Amino acid sequence: MKDAKTLAYINLYGILGALENLCELDEEASKLAEVKKPISVGIAVKGGPSATLTFKNGRCRMEQGTEKCDVLLPFSSCEKFNGLIDGTVTPFPSKGFTHIGFLLKNFTGLTDILTKYLKADEEALKDEKFFETSTKLMFYLIVVAIAQIGNNDSIGTFSASMIPDGIVEIAIKNSVSAAIRVKDGHLVAIKQKPESYRAKMEFGSIKLARDLFDGNVNAVACIGEGTIEMSGLINMVDNINRILDRVAIYLA
Amino acid sequence: MSFPVYNHDKSRELFNRATKVIPSGIYGHLGPAEGLFIPVSKWPLFAEKAKGSYMWDVDGNKYIDYMCAYGPNVLGYCDPDVDAAAMKQMKLGNCTTTPGKVMVECAELLVDTVNTADWAFFMKNGNDATQGAVMCARAYTHRKKVIMFKGYYHGVSPWCMKKDYPGVLEEDVANNIIIPWNDIPALEKVIAENKDEIACLIAQPYDHGNFSDNSFPAEGFWPKVREICTANDIVLIIDDVRAGFRLDLAGSDHYFGFEADLICFCKALANGYNMSCVCGKEFLKSSMSGLSYTGSYWLSAVPFAACIACVNKMKKLDTPKMFLEKGTKLTEGLKAAGKEHGFDLVTSGAPALFYLRIANDDSLVLHQEWIAEMVSRGIFLASHHNHFINASLTDEDIKHTIEVAEECFGIVAKNHPELF
Numbered sequence: 001m002k003d004a005k006t007l008a009y010i011n012l013y014g015i016l017g018a019l020e021n022l023c024e025l026d027e028e029a030s031k032l033a034e035v036k037k038p039i040s041v042g043i044a045v046k047g048g049p050s051a052t053l054t055f056k057n058g059r060c061r062m063e064q065g066t067e068k069c070d071v072l073l074p075f076s077s078c079e080k081f082n083g084l085i086d087g088t089v090t091p092f093p094s095k096g097f098t099h100i101g102f103l104l105k106n107f108t109g110l111t112d113i114l115t116k117y118l119k120a121d122e123e124a125l126k127d128e129k130f131f132e133t134s135t136k137l138m139f140y141l142i143v144v145a146i147a148q149i150g151n152n153d154s155i156g157t158f159s160a161s162m163i164p165d166g167i168v169e170i171a172i173k174n175s176v177s178a179a180i181r182v183k184d185g186h187l188v189a190i191k192q193k194p195e196s197y198r199a200k201m202e203f204g205s206i207k208l209a210r211d212l213f214d215g216n217v218n219a220v221a222c223i224g225e226g227t228i229e230m231s232g233l234i235n236m237v238d239n240i241n242r243i244l245d246r247v248a249i250y251l252a
Numbered sequence: 253m254s255f256p257v258y259n260h261d262k263s264r265e266l267f268n269r270a271t272k273v274i275p276s277g278i279y280g281h282l283g284p285a286e287g288l289f290i291p292v293s294k295w296p297l298f299a300e301k302a303k304g305s306y307m308w309d310v311d312g313n314k315y316i317d318y319m320c321a322y323g324p325n326v327l328g329y330c331d332p333d334v335d336a337a338a339m340k341q342m343k344l345g346n347c348t349t350t351p352g353k354v355m356v357e358c359a360e361l362l363v364d365t366v367n368t369a370d371w372a373f374f375m376k377n378g379n380d381a382t383q384g385a386v387m388c389a390r391a392y393t394h395r396k397k398v399i400m401f402k403g404y405y406h407g408v409s410p411w412c413m414k415k416d417y418p419g420v421l422e423e424d425v426a427n428n429i430i431i432p433w434n435d436i437p438a439l440e441k442v443i444a445e446n447k448d449e450i451a452c453l454i455a456q457p458y459d460h461g462n463f464s465d466n467s468f469p470a471e472g473f474w475p476k477v478r479e480i481c482t483a484n485d486i487v488l489i490i491d492d493v494r495a496g497f498r499l500d501l502a503g504s505d506h507y508f509g510f511e512a513d514l515i516c517f518c519k520a521l522a523n524g525y526n527m528s529c530v531c532g533k534e535f536l537k538s539s540m541s542g543l544s545y546t547g548s549y550w551l552s553a554v555p556f557a558a559c560i561a562c563v564n565k566m567k568k569l570d571t572p573k574m575f576l577e578k579g580t581k582l583t584e585g586l587k588a589a590g591k592e593h594g595f596d597l598v599t600s601g602a603p604a605l606f607y608l609r610i611a612n613d614d615s616l617v618l619h620q621e622w623i624a625e626m627v628s629r630g631i632f633l634a635s636h637h638n639h640f641i642n643a644s645l646t647d648e649d650i651k652h653t654i655e656v657a658e659e660c661f662g663i664v665a666k667n668h669p670e671l672f
Contacts, residue, residue, distance in 0.1 A: 223285040
């Protein structure tokens, strides 16, 4: 069972949050984020998350809250916002009508590219660079989704409550790395390699990570095969993995 | 002296074959994932043979095995007396349409041995026993809720797992009440909040959870729990699957000075022959009789014969006393070896089931590195689980273990110049 509120948090911080990484990984996306004057798009979901995406110098940064945005897209419910991501709801700004051009061209262009990577077809994945970018974006999305499920989903919060305080590093060998910081059962995703960790889970290759994300292999089997390595406080990783099991429910 | 480092090529080859036909290759606690083989390359995956305290893997490497198959090896692998009794029974019959008379003899022996036992009911695994005990308590009380202590492990049936485990439903665990270990006020509170709804309290005799030091009951804890359960018509179940017969042949409740209503045994019952049992008080016998609870191999005769030989030999050797002495000698030696190299090796739990943790870092990485070095030099330990002493362990084995430990502590210290 997935609930609309958890999905809204994943959709905002995970999916739209992946625009940050997209602009770093994809040249076309970076060009779309290259604007004469920085522009910030706020998204406020009633009864759910809110955040502002700022586009500047070909980069994108997300911050919580909508206090300083140029354009505001309000949504009356989590379901309505989730409809935006599904493509069934058209947003209408309550502030910043003069920036409608950016929304229609640049912002829509960026989300189209993101969709291409996150819902990649098999043919596109045969291209090595596309495959790598797509998998890295999925990696960041999944790390953020773990944190959001751990903080919002009813079963996820139970798993999160079992995780001792500290930092868990999640990494793909010779590729990307991220962290989840745990404090009193609250999870924060950090999309960069931590300086230190209390527990670590590392996927042996980007191919393995992809197979795991796509549900083609199982983590328990991979640990036996040595393609996933764990170290440190394993009950942290163990409970993160229980949340990871639920990611597919929301991202399917 | 330098001890050779093992390789596990044949183990790996066999594991690769296994993964093609067995989900995850080796599943459960004997497997590399749940068994926390960190890193997996340092561990053997398959055994060729075992004798006494030793196990040889398929690459021909010999180990002193302190996991004892996670408990069943209590006298030594392939104990001649137990095996002879089992073979004798095998020639007479094993899995037969009516059970062998040895079943009655086994029950009589357990009733004479276990302090709280007026009867014995047999199954195969520890999980069968804990589940049977909870069913019996529910049948007797006509209540549904079960109290357990935080960090509990009572098997793998859905009711005793957690709601976030794969394949487990929230409904499966909806009647569980979890309270902190050693916390009498918490127990009194949940009983008051769930008046006349609690069927039983099930607990291990002391907290031997993983990833944390094992913890004994506080002074007066168990007698007070006993008093509260009696006053509230709550069946008190001791899950002695892990610790049973290693602390006290009369049961771990007897060791800690109280009487359980039901007590579950498995691991040390028959030195590796597959059986478990619930022993209980007379007032619960009728409820146990009424359960629809059975299995194809539950009343097979060979394990009963093995159990009789095993229990009699444990009595003859006074194994709890032996385990205390051997476990104390070993753990003190390991601590001293660690101290030589600047390691704070914390040992906890009963020496017969010692738990180890290097306390120099809070991530347990140093501990994992030390354990991996030990295993790859022939001392089979677990990363984060209590260990087991068996009766065949010799002083020479303990001496050798400590010598290997000294070398391994030295290696880990050398690998971390920033810390030592």
